[in-house]
Amino acid sequence: MNLKKLIIEALTDQQLMYGDKLYQQVNYTVQEQPEPIIEEAVVTNNLFGLTNEREDKIVQTGNYSEDWQSATTVAELNESINGCQKCPLGKTRNKFVFGTGNPDADVMLVGEGPGADEDAQGEPFVGRAGKLLTDILAAINFKREDVFIANIVKCRPPGNRNPNPDEIKECIPFLKKQIELVKPKMILCLGLVAANSLLGKKLSLTKMRGNFFVMDGVKVLVTYHPAALLRNPNWKRGCWEDVQLFRKYYDENVVSNNG
């Protein structure tokens, strides 16, 4: 095994995930924080003795049924898991981000997890990275509403950190059930975390790109996460090659079988 090659791949993946800033010197300045002002009225009106902000965070809506595996439609599945509290992300989320799109789609897209915009709106890929994703889809003649878009984890990891292995372990059965119900023919996996989590691998993005994996009969292609493309536009060319390959396979194998 070529150690130098492995190190280069690992560093490329770190750069993919965190951008060039990882390699730049960061100058931190510590800003003086004003003393918090505690309003008497807020505390006395609050049954739990918590500040308003904390109270907002623990008020969650939605349902959770242990019987979610028996859901027979995507909508039913959403109804039975959108109040999930199986991992700590349930406490800090604003909205559960189930996924959106065509419940009978031939194509599914899988991202990592909601960011701030998605957490606020309850929909995947609606922020800057989401707009880029919509453009990428349009460039290969897919409309957002024709595909189904979901994430590995359904609740936002605070501060946009990567979801941790325990959170992924709790949440990924929901994604597997979504795949079972949507029955896509092809999946485009966005970024290293999504790819390794979905495929159950520990490979570099460099190793995974360019070849289709087969997961329960579904063809899975891995490409860059759109947020990584925003940080590193040089990777757009590679992504373009990936999505063209994806579209070609779709035209040659999915469209012709549907028609």
Ligand code: URA
């Ligand atoms: N990044 C993701 O991986 N998923 C989203 O829904 C938004 C940003």
